[in-house]
Amino acid sequence: MSNSLSFFIVIPVYNEADIIPEVLLGLQVLGYTGIIVVDDGSTDNLRYALRNFSIYFLRHEKNLGQGAALQTGFEFARSLDAGIVVTFDADGQHQAIDIAKLTEPIISNTADIVLGSRFLSESTEGISRIKKIILQIARLINFIFSGIYLTDAHNGMRALNRKALGLITLRENRMAHASELLFEIRRHRLRYMELPVTIRYTAYSKQKGQSAIESVKILFDLVLHKLFK
Amino acid sequence: MSGIQIILLTGIAFITLYFLTRLHRRAVDIIVLFLLISCAVVFILKPELTSRLAAKLGVGRGVDLVFYISILIIWFVLIKLYARIRSLEENYTRSVRENALTHAMKLPGSSEV
Numbered sequence: 001m002s003n004s005l006s007f008f009i010v011i012p013v014y015n016e017a018d019i020i021p022e023v024l025l026g027l028q029v030l031g032y033t034g035i036i037v038v039d040d041g042s043t044d045n046l047r048y049a050l051r052n053f054s055i056y057f058l059r060h061e062k063n064l065g066q067g068a069a070l071q072t073g074f075e076f077a078r079s080l081d082a083g084i085v086v087t088f089d090a091d092g093q094h095q096a097i098d099i100a101k102l103t104e105p106i107i108s109n110t111a112d113i114v115l116g117s118r119f120l121s122e123s124t125e126g127i128s129r130i131k132k133i134i135l136q137i138a139r140l141i142n143f144i145f146s147g148i149y150l151t152d153a154h155n156g157m158r159a160l161n162r163k164a165l166g167l168i169t170l171r172e173n174r175m176a177h178a179s180e181l182l183f184e185i186r187r188h189r190l191r192y193m194e195l196p197v198t199i200r201y202t203a204y205s206k207q208k209g210q211s212a213i214e215s216v217k218i219l220f221d222l223v224l225h226k227l228f229k
Numbered sequence: 230m231s232g233i234q235i236i237l238l239t240g241i242a243f244i245t246l247y248f249l250t251r252l253h254r255r256a257v258d259i260i261v262l263f264l265l266i267s268c269a270v271v272f273i274l275k276p277e278l279t280s281r282l283a284a285k286l287g288v289g290r291g292v293d294l295v296f297y298i299s300i301l302i303i304w305f306v307l308i309k310l311y312a313r314i315r316s317l318e319e320n321y322t323r324s325v326r327e328n329a330l331t332h333a334m335k336l337p338g339s340s341e342v
Binding site: 038050051052053054055056057058059060061062064068071072075076079171173224228 | 311312315318319321322325326328329330332333334335336337338339
């Protein structure tokens with residue numbers, strides 16, 4: 001890395017042993033070293049798949065959900081005195097090459113948190129129509145709940161500076177954390193920015209990805225979050 | 230005593246027994262429980278009381294009044310239970326997370342890119 005800030009990539013992983021080596025290689029090729037893998041109680045042989053990689057490895061003994069894995073990664077990164085943290089999906093959807101772009105506003109201190117958006121770029125490969133519609137509805141729901149209107153409702157790629165890392169706490173263990181993140185941005189008045197990232201919908205990620213039913217569950221979690229926080 | 234009264238009273242007796250042997254023993258809980266049980270017993274034995282009360286409150290039949298109030302109580306219990314599940318989940322998460330953070334390790338790796 002070209003800057004003096006300590007830089008970490010947090011990757012929540014749940015049963016992605018088949019694809020994770022490829023993802024990590026993609027990061028290593030570009031010279032990224034501070035990688036924190038949070039194993040969210042995987043039941044496949046993740047440790048074995050990771051044997052060739054020099055990374056930080058944390059394991060939830062039981063599956064808690066992606067939000068919880070991210071929060072664990074954040075807390076660990078904090079303990080390493082991270083200056084910049086990037087969150088990255090384990091399923092091969094994200095492109096390592098987008099990381100540099102995403103962290104630029106953090107390095108130049110023009111944003112506290114940068115959110116990846118698949119809809120700002122023209123290069124969203126292979127997204128399905130139904131997924132597009134669901135994401136549009138989700139955008140609107142996020143706006144109603146958080147007052148932040150983004151172009152993408154649920155993108156796992158983000159960059160945080162030290163301030164954001166110190167303030168943001170995700171209490172939603174499951175997928176509703178993506179919306180909770182917006183509440184946190186609002187609550188702590190963080191400077192945010194959206195930048196285009198490429199999401200590659202491979203056969204693998206489509207099969208692993210969330211179904212439409214899943215988005216109803218997220219909405220349910222969100223309503224309960226608002227009621228019970 | 231009619232059949233339904235016997236069924237309801239037996240049910241209440243079992244719930245009371247279960248509560249006293251298995252659940253909380255805080256004074257407030259026990260007082261609330263006894264209030265609820267005495268209400269239930271009185272209304273089961275004297276159903277016409279609910280009708281009189283219902284008429285005063287502008288509800289048609291006594292059964293309807295009991296039904297509406299039951300819904301309120303059930304919602305209250307549901308919300309209490311849900312809040313409890315959430316706090317349990319938070320504790321659980323905290324403990325799993327602490328464990329993960331304590332046992333965090335740096336894998337040595339073997340391949341150089």
